[in-house]
Amino acid sequence: MSESVPDIVIPSGLLPADGRFGSGPSKVRPEAVSRLVDAAPGYLGTSHRQRGVKDLIGKVRSGLTDLFDLPAGYEVLLGNGGATALWDAAAFGLIERKSQHLSFGEFSEKFARAVASAPHLAAPQVIASELGTHPSPRPAGDVDVYALTHNETSTGVTMPVARPNGEGLVVVDATSAAGAMRVDPDEFDVYYFSPQKAFGADGGLWVAVCSPAALRRIEEIAASGRAVPPFLDLKIALDNSRLNQTYNTPALVTVFLLASQIEWMLERGGLEWAAGRCERNAGLVYGWAEASPAATPFVADSRQRSPVTATIDLVASVDGKVLSTVLRANGIVDTEPYRKLGRNQIRVGMWPAVEPEDLEALTRSIDYVIERL
Ligand SMILES: *Cc1c(COP(=O)(O)O)cnc(C)c1O
Numbered sequence: 001m002s003e004s005v006p007d008i009v010i011p012s013g014l015l016p017a018d019g020r021f022g023s024g025p026s027k028v029r030p031e032a033v034s035r036l037v038d039a040a041p042g043y044l045g046t047s048h049r050q051r052g053v054k055d056l057i058g059k060v061r062s063g064l065t066d067l068f069d070l071p072a073g074y075e076v077l078l079g080n081g082g083a084t085a086l087w088d089a090a091a092f093g094l095i096e097r098k099s100q101h102l103s104f105g106e107f108s109e110k111f112a113r114a115v116a117s118a119p120h121l122a123a124p125q126v127i128a129s130e131l132g133t134h135p136s137p138r139p140a141g142d143v144d145v146y147a148l149t150h151n152e153t154s155t156g157v158t159m160p161v162a163r164p165n166g167e168g169l170v171v172v173d174a175t176s177a178a179g180a181m182r183v184d185p186d187e188f189d190v191y192y193f194s195p196q197k198a199f200g201a202d203g204g205l206w207v208a209v210c211s212p213a214a215l216r217r218i219e220e221i222a223a224s225g226r227a228v229p230p231f232l233d234l235k236i237a238l239d240n241s242r243l244n245q246t247y248n249t250p251a252l253v254t255v256f257l258l259a260s261q262i263e264w265m266l267e268r269g270g271l272e273w274a275a276g277r278c279e280r281n282a283g284l285v286y287g288w289a290e291a292s293p294a295a296t297p298f299v300a301d302s303r304q305r306s307p308v309t310a311t312i313d314l315v316a317s318v319d320g321k322v323l324s325t326v327l328r329a330n331g332i333v334d335t336e337p338y339r340k341l342g343r344n345q346i347r348v349g350m351w352p353a354v355e356p357e358d359l360e361a362l363t364r365s366i367d368y369v370i371e372r373l
Pocket of ligand 1: 024081083154173175176204
């Protein structure tokens with residue numbers, strides 16, 4: 001960066017104890033890292049086909065069954081490549097012919113684009129809305145997958161997870177919502193995510209909670225003879241997941257951190273506790289922005305404001321790039337907005353692992369910097 005950045009030192013008494021406010025990868029709890037270090041000699045560098053790793057994957061699957069209070073017949077699938085890989089896997093193994101996509105930011109748009117290029121599918125129906133809002137699904141007779149996004153991380157917009165009246169699987173990108181927002185499993189068929197957001201782990205893995213109808217769809221497409229690359233084959237992922245394995249080698253650190261975070265959430269009261277904490281966190285950040293003469297929540301409708309990723313617009317006299325850079329120099333990192341949104345904005349991750357006291361300290365630190373810019 002060529003522009004000069006003012007040399008503002010935030011007093012240590014104002015600073016948060018932990019300065020990680022990214023929207024993903026997000027803060028990894030130091031206690032989880034310590035547990036990993038303790039477990040490392042018997043775990044890291046051991047075979048994922050043996051009990052040590054398989055038991056942990058089993059814990060992830062049963063822990064998520066508890067966390068989401070899954071009805072009988074739902075199953076937890078895992079594979080490598082993160083949510084982005086699941087979009088391609090869905091194009092091969094979940095969409096029969098045509099999908100409908102609600103497009104309201106970078107991630108929901110990317111899924112629609114991935115499907116649009118699949119030669120074996122009909123052109124997807126894409127319903128878009130202005131950035132900072134969300135569209136609603138429209139029941140359609142020829143649609144067999146409705147693609148929803150519980151939290152659009154790029155714009156900080158959340159939408160309800162609810163079945164449209166109609167046939168078709170409800171397939172929800174919950175990458176930044178799972179583990180941080182309440183959800184009713186009766187309202188979805190696939191609820192998928194990566195572990196580096198609310199689960200405070202590392203990336204590289206995808207997890208998909210699947211309803212009986214979704215499992216049937218996976219079996220039916222597999223039996224239909226459609227050509228599917230094995231790495232993206234959800235039937236192979238299903239068969240491996242049932243054995244507490246993945247098709248190829250997973251990142252063992254990611255599996256460990258994910259399992260510890262699920263256990264940590266369950267010990268504290270599960271999803272209700274995690275969602276309550278995120279709401280409290282969000283109340284602090286949006287409350288600060290509404291009271292500040294320099295800031296305004298980007299999402300106008302308070303019901304659509306994300307409880308996990310707050311997007312906050314700044315007045316023209318405060319340069320968001322300079323603000324984030326000064327914060328970074330003071331150890332407060334990753335408050336930069338989504339790069340392609342192109343607004344004078346900051347974005348703040350308010351995940352279950354982020355302490356409310358640290359968010360209060362963040363807002364005080366921001367006020368301190370703004371007064372001196
Ligand atoms: C981060 C994110 C993704 C991409 O996750 P990867 O693990 O990088 O593939 C997809 N969708 C949403 C909503 C996200 O927040």
